[in-house]
Amino acid sequence: MLNIQNLTKTYGGGKTAVSNLSLTVEAGDIYGFIGHNGAGKTTTIKCIVGIHEFEEGEITIDGVSVKDDPIRCKSMLAYIPDNPDLYEYLTGIQYLNFIADIFGISKEEREARIGKEADAFEITSALGDLISSYSHGMKQKLAIIGALIHKPRLLVLDEPFVGLDPKASVTLKNRMHEMCQEGTAIFFSTHVLDVAEKLCSKVAIIKGGKLIAAGPTGELTKGESLESVFMEVVRDGKTD
Numbered sequence: 001m002l003n004i005q006n007l008t009k010t011y012g013g014g015k016t017a018v019s020n021l022s023l024t025v026e027a028g029d030i031y032g033f034i035g036h037n038g039a040g041k042t043t044t045i046k047c048i049v050g051i052h053e054f055e056e057g058e059i060t061i062d063g064v065s066v067k068d069d070p071i072r073c074k075s076m077l078a079y080i081p082d083n084p085d086l087y088e089y090l091t092g093i094q095y096l097n098f099i100a101d102i103f104g105i106s107k108e109e110r111e112a113r114i115g116k117e118a119d120a121f122e123i124t125s126a127l128g129d130l131i132s133s134y135s136h137g138m139k140q141k142l143a144i145i146g147a148l149i150h151k152p153r154l155l156v157l158d159e160p161f162v163g164l165d166p167k168a169s170v171t172l173k174n175r176m177h178e179m180c181q182e183g184t185a186i187f188f189s190t191h192v193l194d195v196a197e198k199l200c201s202k203v204a205i206i207k208g209g210k211l212i213a214a215g216p217t218g219e220l221t222k223g224e225s226l227e228s229v230f231m232e233v234v235r236d237g238k239t240d
Contacts, residue, residue, distance in 0.1 A: 001025055001026055001027045001029075001061065001062055001153060001154055001185035002024065002025040002048065002059075002060075002061055002154055002185055002187060003024050003025075003058075003059070003060045004021060004022055004023050004024070004044075004048070004057070004058075004059050005022050005057055005058045005059075006020050006021070006022055006056060006057040006058070007020070007021040007022070007044065007047060007054060007056070007057035007058075007059065008020055008021075008054065008055055008056035008057055009040075009043050009044075009047055009052060009054040009055065010055055016209055017040050017043040017209050018040045018043050018044050018047070018054075018206075018209045019208075019209045019210050020056075020057070020210070021040075021044060021057070021206070021209070021210065021211045022057075022211065023204050023211060023214050025154075025185045025186075025187045025202075026185060027153075027183045027184070027185050028180050028181070028183055028184075028185065028201075029180065029185050029186065029187075029201050029202055030176055030177075030180055030186045030188075030199055030200050030201050030202075031185070031186065031187045031188070031200060031201070031202045031203070031204065032188060032189075032190060032196035032199070032200035032202070032203045032204070032217075033045075033187060033188065033189040033190075033203075033204050033206065034189070034190060034191070034193065034196055034203060034204070034205055034206070034226075034230060035189075035205060035206040035207055035234075036207065036234070039206045039207055039208065039209070040206050040208070040209040040210075041158070041189040041206060042082070042158055042189065043209075044206070045079075045156055045158050045187075045189060047059060047066075048061075048066065048077075048156055048187070049074070049077060049079040049156055050066055050070045050073065050074055061073045061076050061077060061153075061154055062076060062153060062154075064076070075103070076152060076153045076154055077152050077153070077154040077155070077156060078146075078147035078148065078150070078152035078154075078155050078156070079147065079156045079157075079158075080140075080143050080144060080147050080155075080156070080157045080158065080160055081143075081158050082158040082159035082160075082162055082189075083136075084139045084140055084142070084143035086131050086139055086142065086143065087131065088130065088131045088132035089130065089131075089132065090130070090131055091127065091128055091129060091130055091131065092123065092126055092127040092128070092129060092131060092134070092142050093114070093127040093128060095131060095142065095146065096110070096114050096127070096142070096145060096146055096149060097110065099146045099149055099150070100114075100149055100150070103149070103150035105149065105150060110149065113148070113149050113151075114127075114145065114149065117144075117145040117148055117149070118145060120171050120175070121141040121144065121145060121168055121171055122141075122167070122168070123138055123141050123142065123145075126138060136163045137163045137164055137165060137168065139163075140160075140162075140163045140164055140168075141164070141168060144160070144172060148175065148179075151184075152184065153183070153184060153185065154184070154185045154186075154187070155176075155179065155184055155185070155186045155187070155188075156186075156187050156188065157186070157187075157188035157189070158188070158189050159188075159189055159190060159191065160172060160188055160190070161190065161192060161195060173195075173199055176199065180201075193225075193226045193227045193230060194226075194227070196217075196226055197217060197221065197225065197226035197227075200217050201216065201217060202214070202215060202216050202217060203215070203217050203220055203226065205230060205233055205234065207234050212233055212234070213229075213233045
């Protein structure tokens with residue numbers, strides 16, 4: 001579903017944020033992307049979703065090039081940043097209807113999907129309020145619902161559990177499992193290694209913009225905790 005080949009992204013001043021990175025996320029994967037602050041996680045994610053251009057390499061979504069056909073790629077994915085920047089002058093329901101309009105979702109379908117997700121994330125009663133009145137956690141929930149509304153084939157998340165209360169975190173994890181069973185591919189960054197270990201079918205570790213380990217979670221950990229494997233691999237700086 002998501003194929004990254006030899007991705008390199010350099011910022012002004014010659015700083016290379018991501019160097020020759022390659023990985024593949026298949027349909028049904030919950031793929032964790034972990035690394036220290038500044039390792040290149042968010043840069044990689046922004047290249048995937050079309051926010052950043054990149055100098056070298058190729059990214060495809062279901063065989064479609066992000067460079068050559070960005071609109072088609074965006075129609076197949078949903079992206080949730082670590083700090084949702086929403087239209088605060090809209091109400092919650094106006095925002096969700098705006099997203100539904102973009103993806104051409106019918107009135108009946110959007111009402112059913114919004115109702116289901118808003119109830120699950122417990123913000124139904126706040127949908128009539130301005131987003132400017134929402135807490136960070138409520139904005140995160142609204143962004144999640146907006147991302148799920150068109151049933152994306154690829155879901156990309158940057159630190160999705162930051163700001164969520166424990167119940168909402170469990171709800172999101174359950175939805176991620178359900179989506180993967182339906183064939184969705186999920187790729188997300190996280191600092192919470194316990195979550196990655198329990199939730200992810202596959203994990204990639206990035207350091208200094210370079211991929212240093214990747215594969216099925218069980219094969220990487222081999223009976224150890226992901227935390228200990230992460231510390232060992234990052235310390236040694238081995239390449240995959």
